[in-house]
Amino acid sequence: MKVHHLDLFTMCPVGRRFVNGAGSALARGHLVAHALLIETPSDGLVLVDTGVGEADLRDPSGRLGGAFAWFTGAAKGPTRTALAQVRALGFDPRDVRHIVCTHLDLDHAGGLGDFPWATVHVHHRERSTAEGRATLPERERYRPVHFAHGPKWQTFGASGEPWFGFEAARDLKGLPPEILAVPLDGHSRGHACVAVNTRGRWLLHAGDAIFHRSVVEREAPAMPPGLRVFERLVAFDRAKVGANHRRLAALAEAHGEAVTVFAAHDPVQFERMKAQADAQLR
């Protein structure tokens, strides 16, 4: 299976020094939204996460909320959608038959409406939380406009053999066995990582279970303080976030040869993995 790495949405939160670890505190920082587009042999194209959607870019503060639009600079770009990037790669968006969401936060699920025909795989607890929006933070992070088109939900829970000691959701309906979900709540109630086997290795899209490569890469510089604060601020369960870090660090340490663990928003990991994949695709 071929895997393309998409930077769907260049998030530019304020304070470069605090989110990137260097540079001016006044300059805008740089975070990516790292998504995958997978070419499967018989199940069409599969997207892992969707960034924000076309309609979000036309009306960032209306659809994403004023705070998010300001904090990330969503309106200022350069911003990209999954739909535009699928087309830019020469594919027909209709061939995106499945979307697997790590979770349904606005910066991961905003593009669902651009692929209304696709089956959307998500943890059942994430779907019910996003639809219930029971708390104030949940009303901020989950936007009803992103689900107004009535996604073709296909929910999962843990099922089948564990994966490197983690609970796993295998047999995602309609997807090949090389794609599975690894439920890991903490950032949100139904957050899951997504594992993809390509060229004999696993890529683990850790979503927002980690915000910075230093969690899984020993030689990386320490996590910038602003990012650490942000991660704690938006977490549903901070204790679980810490425990998840330790488990993913142990996975990377013990199985680094077989598994590459990456964060949705780390620009350094994105650039490195995209360059590697592009070299292989050539």
Ligand SMILES: [Zn+2]
């Ligand atoms: Zn996120």
